[in-house]
Amino acid sequence: MADDQGSHQVKRELKTRHVSMIALGGSIGTGLFVASGSAISTAGPGGALVAYTAMGLMVYFLMTSLGEMATYMPVSGSFAAYATKYVDPAMGFAMGWNYWFNWAITLAVDISTAALVMKFWLPDIPGWIWSVLVLVIIFMLNALTVKAFGESEYWMAMIKVVTVFIFLAVGVATIFGIMGGHATGLENFTRKEAPFVGGIPTILSVFVVAGFSFQGTELVGITAGESKDPEKSIPKAINQVFWRIILFYILSIFVIACIIPYTSPQLLGSSASDIAISPFTLVFQRAGLAAAASVMNAVILTSVISAANSGMYASSRMLYSLAVQGYASKAFTKTTRTGVPLNAQIMTTVVGALTFIASIAGPKIYIWLVAASGLTGFIAWLGIALSHFRFRRAFIKQGHHISELKYHAKLFPIGPIFALILCLLIIVGQDLDAFTNFNWQQISITYLSVPIFIGLYSYYKIRYRTKLISLEKIDLSHTFERLDK
Numbered sequence: 001m002a003d004d005q006g007s008h009q010v011k012r013e014l015k016t017r018h019v020s021m022i023a024l025g026g027s028i029g030t031g032l033f034v035a036s037g038s039a040i041s042t043a044g045p046g047g048a049l050v051a052y053t054a055m056g057l058m059v060y061f062l063m064t065s066l067g068e069m070a071t072y073m074p075v076s077g078s079f080a081a082y083a084t085k086y087v088d089p090a091m092g093f094a095m096g097w098n099y100w101f102n103w104a105i106t107l108a109v110d111i112s113t114a115a116l117v118m119k120f121w122l123p124d125i126p127g128w129i130w131s132v133l134v135l136v137i138i139f140m141l142n143a144l145t146v147k148a149f150g151e152s153e154y155w156m157a158m159i160k161v162v163t164v165f166i167f168l169a170v171g172v173a174t175i176f177g178i179m180g181g182h183a184t185g186l187e188n189f190t191r192k193e194a195p196f197v198g199g200i201p202t203i204l205s206v207f208v209v210a211g212f213s214f215q216g217t218e219l220v221g222i223t224a225g226e227s228k229d230p231e232k233s234i235p236k237a238i239n240q241v242f243w244r245i246i247l248f249y250i251l252s253i254f255v256i257a258c259i260i261p262y263t264s265p266q267l268l269g270s271s272a273s274d275i276a277i278s279p280f281t282l283v284f285q286r287a288g289l290a291a292a293a294s295v296m297n298a299v300i301l302t303s304v305i306s307a308a309n310s311g312m313y314a315s316s317r318m319l320y321s322l323a324v325q326g327y328a329s330k331a332f333t334k335t336t337r338t339g340v341p342l343n344a345q346i347m348t349t350v351v352g353a354l355t356f357i358a359s360i361a362g363p364k365i366y367i368w369l370v371a372a373s374g375l376t377g378f379i380a381w382l383g384i385a386l387s388h389f390r391f392r393r394a395f396i397k398q399g400h401h402i403s404e405l406k407y408h409a410k411l412f413p414i415g416p417i418f419a420l421i422l423c424l425l426i427i428v429g430q431d432l433d434a435f436t437n438f439n440w441q442q443i444s445i446t447y448l449s450v451p452i453f454i455g456l457y458s459y460y461k462i463r464y465r466t467k468l469i470s471l472e473k474i475d476l477s478h479t480f481e482r483l484d485k
Contacts, residue, residue: 099380391474
């Protein structure tokens with residue numbers, strides 16, 4: 001069965017296990033394996049747990065909102081299409097292009113990171129060779145079939161899941177003194193200012209770290225157009241992923257906080273170049289596992305390649321969706337015999353490669369490009385929450401009953417409202433120090449995604465004179481047609 005968006009079609013070949021692991025793999029990566037240490041160091045064990053729990057809850061509400069719309073109208077590039085249909089075509093246009101740009105840039109960041117990780121083993125080989133190799137591998141995986149992408153993501157995500165399970169087992173054994181000699185118990189939760197260090201301001205600052213860690217979960221919406229049975233696979237993936245994320249993140253942070261005191265300077269390593277002091281590595285070493293750094297390096301390399309693989313998929317499907325909606329050249333709607341939008345994938349690869357070249361040739365340009373994509377994930381989340389809020393209200397207003405929906409989002413309207421408020425707080429709170437010190441250069445770098453989004457939105461709105469669609473006029477059909485013509 002093909003996606004019903006037009007004559008050029010992607011194919012529904014992703015199984016439920018693929019969809020579940022794509023969503024899970026999108027959220028378990030360097031944010032957990034590396035950055036969680038800096039979160040504990042900043043806000044203390046209690047503060048980190050509060051921030052990650054609150055963000056996990058918000059992500060769950062977002063996922064159920066997306067799930068309700070994705071089972072009702074499963075299309076590739078889903079949430080940009082939903083914003084077009086349920087809010088304003090200008091918003092769909094801005095969200096789609098912003099999201100595509102974000103993943104194309106992130107692709108360059110990920111292949112650069114892969115080179116950094118490889119330096120751990122082979123420091124004398126030029127990093128660009130590894131970056132090019134990773135780019136070629138993920139291009140080929142995505143160019144074959146969507147099933148090849150799904151299968152590769154499934155196994156890479158599985159490596160991450162197994163690693164977390166082993167980590168939790170070793171960590172619990174270390175806490176009780178079964179491994180590593182000294183039983184730490186909960187002593188680090190009461191050390192100095194712990195469990196809450198710096199109060200509410202520092203907890204809010206860690207919300208940003210937690211938010212970036214969870215980004216990628218919305219990929220489950222992108223897969224809707226290529227899922228074999230979206231009415232079953234999307235809800236199942238959402239429910240499984242939520243509990244796994246909470247379990248993995250909350251328990252992992254609890255274990256790290258029990259074993260490594262928040263005052264440890266080693267927890268401050270928060271980039272992929274600091275693999276040797278990843279909190280996971282520290283815990284494994286504390287338990288007496290000598291090969292911990294090398295094993296975790298391999299796992300983190302897998303995570304980075306997985307992120308690049310997902311980025312290639314997400315951005316090519318979003319560009320394909322933009323073309324189907326009439327927001328991009330029709331050339332990007334063309335697919336291969338196996339249902340892969342190859343032109344969209346090539347365009348994404350070119351932008352990613354040019355960004356990577358910029359990172360070598362002009363570091364300043366690279367910094368600005370990365371900054372331009374920094375808040376895009378949160379903007380996408382805002383769009384999902386707003387689209388679902390209006391979809392459900394229009395559904396009821398037009399005389400429909402909730403029982404007609406195959407999947408129901410939880411706690412409506414509390415869920416999308418909570419997500420909207422928290423996303424806005426995170427976007428505003430990205431770098432409050434820069435505002436306090438009137439550091440306009442830092443402000444422009446940190447918040448660059450916001451004016452880009454507003455610019456795209458304003459351009460389309462002024463050019464096509466679009467308006468917020470009234471609830472009575474929202475099109476609740478299961479297919480997509482451009483609404484500004």
